[in-house]
Amino acid sequence: MTSLVFFNNKGGVGKTVLVYHLAWMYASLGIRTLAVDLDPQANLTSMFLDEAALEDLWPDGEHPGTLYGAIKPILRGRGDIAPPTAYTVGEALHLLPGDLGLSGFEDKLSDAWPKCHNKDEAAFRVTTAFYRIIEQVAADVRAEITLIDIGPNLGAINRSALLAVDAICVPLAPDLFSLQGLKNLGPTLQDWREAWHDMRKKAPADLPVPDGKFKPLGYVVMQHGFRESRPVKAYKRWMDRIPATYQEYILGKQARRLPSLDMDPNCLAILKHYRSLMPMAMEANKPMFSLKPSDGAIGSHVEAVKKCFDDFDRLARRIANKTDIMLF
Amino acid sequence: MLTRDQLLALLSDLESDRVERTVSTNARDKFGEAVCAFANDLPGYGKPGYLLIGVANDGTVSGLTVTDEMLTNLGGLRSEGKILPPPVLHIAKFSLDGGDVAVVEVQPSDLPPVRYNGRVWIRVGPRKAVATEREERILSERRVAMARSFDARPCQEATLDDLALGQFDAYRRVAVDAETIAANHRPLEQQLASLRFFDPNRQCPTHAGILLFGTNPRFFLPGAYVQYLRMPGTELTDIPEDQAEISGDLLSVLKELELRVRLVVQTRMRSVSPLQEQLTPNYPEQALRELLLNAVMHRNYDSNTPIRFYVFADHVEIQSPGGLYGEATRANFPHQNSYRNPVLAEAMKALGYVNRFGYGIERAQALLRQNGNPPAAFEFDERNFLVVIKQAAP
Numbered sequence A: 001m002t003s004l005v006f007f008n009n010k011g012g013v014g015k016t017v018l019v020y021h022l023a024w025m026y027a028s029l030g031i032r033t034l035a036v037d038l039d040p041q042a043n044l045t046s047m048f049l050d051e052a053a054l055e056d057l058w059p060d061g062e063h064p065g066t067l068y069g070a071i072k073p074i075l076r077g078r079g080d081i082a083p084p085t086a087y088t089v090g091e092a093l094h095l096l097p098g099d100l101g102l103s104g105f106e107d108k109l110s111d112a113w114p115k116c117h118n119k120d121e122a123a124f125r126v127t128t129a130f131y132r133i134i135e136q137v138a139a140d141v142r143a144e145i146t147l148i149d150i151g152p153n154l155g156a157i158n159r160s161a162l163l164a165v166d167a168i169c170v171p172l173a174p175d176l177f178s179l180q181g182l183k184n185l186g187p188t189l190q191d192w193r194e195a196w197h198d199m200r201k202k203a204p205a206d207l208p209v210p211d212g213k214f215k216p217l218g219y220v221v222m223q224h225g226f227r228e229s230r231p232v233k234a235y236k237r238w239m240d241r242i243p244a245t246y247q248e249y250i251l252g253k254q255a256r257r258l259p260s261l262d263m264d265p266n267c268l269a270i271l272k273h274y275r276s277l278m279p280m281a282m283e284a285n286k287p288m289f290s291l292k293p294s295d296g297a298i299g300s301h302v303e304a305v306k307k308c309f310d311d312f313d314r315l316a317r318r319i320a321n322k323t324d325i326m327l328f
Numbered sequence B: 001m002l003t004r005d006q007l008l009a010l011l012s013d014l015e016s017d018r019v020e021r022t023v024s025t026n027a028r029d030k031f032g033e034a035v036c037a038f039a040n041d042l043p044g045y046g047k048p049g050y051l052l053i054g055v056a057n058d059g060t061v062s063g064l065t066v067t068d069e070m071l072t073n074l075g076g077l078r079s080e081g082k083i084l085p086p087p088v089l090h091i092a093k094f095s096l097d098g099g100d101v102a103v104v105e106v107q108p109s110d111l112p113p114v115r116y117n118g119r120v121w122i123r124v125g126p127r128k129a130v131a132t133e134r135e136e137r138i139l140s141e142r143r144v145a146m147a148r149s150f151d152a153r154p155c156q157e158a159t160l161d162d163l164a165l166g167q168f169d170a171y172r173r174v175a176v177d178a179e180t181i182a183a184n185h186r187p188l189e190q191q192l193a194s195l196r197f198f199d200p201n202r203q204c205p206t207h208a209g210i211l212l213f214g215t216n217p218r219f220f221l222p223g224a225y226v227q228y229l230r231m232p233g234t235e236l237t238d239i240p241e242d243q244a245e246i247s248g249d250l251l252s253v254l255k256e257l258e259l260r261v262r263l264v265v266q267t268r269m270r271s272v273s274p275l276q277e278q279l280t281p282n283y284p285e286q287a288l289r290e291l292l293l294n295a296v297m298h299r300n301y302d303s304n305t306p307i308r309f310y311v312f313a314d315h316v317e318i319q320s321p322g323g324l325y326g327e328a329t330r331a332n333f334p335h336q337n338s339y340r341n342p343v344l345a346e347a348m349k350a351l352g353y354v355n356r357f358g359y360g361i362e363r364a365q366a367l368l369r370q371n372g373n374p375p376a377a378f379e380f381d382e383r384n385f386l387v388v389i390k391q392a393a394p
Helices: A015-028 A043-048 A051-057 A067-075 A100-118 A121-127 A129-140 A156-162 A176-202 A232-250 A277-284 A300-322 B004-012 B028-040 B068-079 B133-146 B165-175 B178-182 B188-194 B207-213 B250-264 B285-298 B342-350 B360-371
Strands: A002-006 A033-037 A087-090 A093-096 A145-149 A167-172 A215-222 A267-271 B019-022 B049-053 B089-096 B099-106 B119-124 B127-130 B226-230 B242-246 B267-271 B277-281 B307-311 B315-321 B377-380 B384-390
Touching: A002 A015, A015 A033, A015 A043, A015 A093, A015 A145, A015 A215, A015 A300, A033 A043, A033 A129, A043 A051, A043 A093, A067 A100, A067 A129, A093 A129, A100 A121, A100 A156, A100 A176, A121 A129, A129 A145, A129 A156, A156 A176, A167 A176, A167 A232, A176 A232, A215 A232, A215 A300, A267 A300, A277 A300, A300 B165, B004 B049, B004 B089, B004 B099, B019 B028, B028 B049, B028 B068, B028 B099, B028 B119, B028 B127, B068 B089, B068 B099, B119 B133, B133 B188, B165 B178, B165 B188, B165 B207, B165 B342, B207 B250, B207 B342, B226 B250, B242 B250, B250 B285, B250 B307, B250 B342, B285 B307, B285 B315, B285 B342, B285 B360, B285 B384
Parallel strands: A002 A145, A002 A167, A033 A093, A033 A145, A167 A215, A215 A267, B019 B049, B226 B307
Antiparallel strands: A087 A093, B049 B099, B089 B099, B119 B127, B226 B242, B267 B277, B307 B315, B315 B384, B377 B384
């Protein structure tokens, strides 16, 4: 099983949309896929499920069907994780639903992190909770790939989430804030890796602990935020800066000769703004590339749906190529 | 279905290209492709093909345990609508000395070419492959000679000029795999023929072609429209509040019906406790949709009668010409389905109006139940099919 997280501390770049569509794409390519919503805002969950299903998942009180249900015993200090359950979305697609209650875990995780240095077993159990939950669910549903969506910040929940993954993809928009975000992200990731590297040696022997390498796989340029009104020149300038900034801050290499964006091996995809397809997809509760004439995708939309399919198909294959996912 | 002895004979007959053996149990795409290839029957055996799961290439039984779940999954091949038009399948499990074998028997299709995910698969000796343009042409020509369904038969008075070809082009992009389209050089008549909308021998569109893309389908098929009436009370004798004859090509008819259904559905606010209110529609929109789509898909287009979609103050009636068809009978309705119009069914699946085959009525009933409506009542005789849906109690 390969696990991937999509992470950028700049919000609003279309991260959740990306995870949602990639999950459907992998499932349609016959890869057993698990989508995990670790963002306390639970946007990914609400994209997958309609209101009636959400009401069933989030009744008042206990939430046994969500991630929150699984960490609740830890949160209350009454033991280790509870067995988590995945929600079956499609034939090869499962979801570990998120929960607004997850935000309450932030403080607990912040507390636990430094205590790991003191060989505190409880602290290790808290810190690796996400990792162990995800491993367990992925094994239950026999997932070949796990895609994780997290919130846009450098907090403790995200730090702990990163411990659960093999690789990171960075979605970004061609603007100042995204590039500035990259500059903060790179060093922070490095700090977290080093700290965990020291700490994991002190973990109790019987606890499965992640290796915490979370290797950077590349970036995906999202044009969602791109507005018509902005001069194309400025936009192009930000695009040109992405390869160097990524290499310098995320990979920690001094960039000498820099490729252009479309030639950069770290660039996994440049995704267009699919305009009216997205609202149509939200309405129909399915990915943009699966829209049919009955959903309103007629005339020129047919071609756009096809283009969108090709884009995500290419991205899915690109990522598969860089990891150990077998695609035929 | 074959007998145990026939199966044993097939196991050892390694030469036969009507048999595909496999030991893997979860290669759904491979199974789909194999079923599609047998249904196309390019060599023209006119006999069923067999997919044997749990048998190695050399004919030995691999020691598989066939579960119920697996048989159900195999049954899904028929109803999921990935193989179009829907093939005729029989599935059985045999327990042999070395382990279980799941057998899928595939009858050759009356309406080739059959597609799996938009691609035409055929048998080439002991293997399968995607059909070339030439092979697809052979299949299209063979089909017309033996087409039994009304929608696949030629509409002899019509010509290519009676079709709106822009509509066809858009449909083709939805129904046919993109790579096949990109590699395509065939003339328009053959593009139409390979999707069963044109008869290459008589050089005219089929009835399905006219229904889907005709500029004026009612000229050739006078009953091909929906009569919509909205009555103020509960009697048909009152003066209608609104009426329309919904006609045109299939996609326009379906779009128009959708708008009418939205007008029928009215949502009321109901208080369930002093602090809570609940929104209750008088009819679940999806259930009305399913039942209307059923009428459009299964009606008899040979008749001059329209589908009648009558909306009364307290109930809705949908009446369509043509009684139960084929294997569907009074005794097994609605659990057994049969396709009077397989080409139309295929188109409605490709356009996304139908998701799976054979679940429409059960789904409608479930939605009605959840919404608090009485179950839909069905009445049918030899010539007509009527559904009555009562409003939910306020």
